Amino acid sequence: MERKEENKIYSMPLLKNIGLQAVGKKGWKLTQCPVCGCKCFETPQARVLRDLKYVGMCTECMLRKRFCNKGVSNAN
Known part of the structure; x- marks a missing residue:
C-alpha cells in the first residue's frame, strides 16, 4: 500500500x-x-526516512501541517 505524499513527513x-x-550526540546533526x-536536529532515523523520500521539518511545523485546518478542535 503506497502512502499519500502529504503523509510522508517526519519531525x-x-x-x-x-x-x-x-549537541555531539552520536549521529545527531544540528x-x-x-x-x-x-x-x-537531524537524527540517524531521519536520514533513513529522507532517503525514502519523506520530508523532514521541525516538530512544530510537522504538528501544524498534520493538525491545522483539519477540523480538529483545540478547545479544552
Whole structure:
C-alpha cells in the first residue's frame, strides 16, 4: 500500500525543546527546519526516512501541517 505524499513527513527535534545536551550526540546533526528556519536536529532515523523520500521539518511545523485546518478542535 503506497502512502499519500502529504503523509510522508517526519519531525526533527527542536533545539529549544531538548537543549544543548543533544549537541555531539552520536549521529545527531544540528540543522535548520526547511519550513520555518528554526534550529533542530537531524537524527540517524531521519536520514533513513529522507532517503525514502519523506520530508523532514521541525516538530512544530510537522504538528501544524498534520493538525491545522483539519477540523480538529483545540478547545479544552
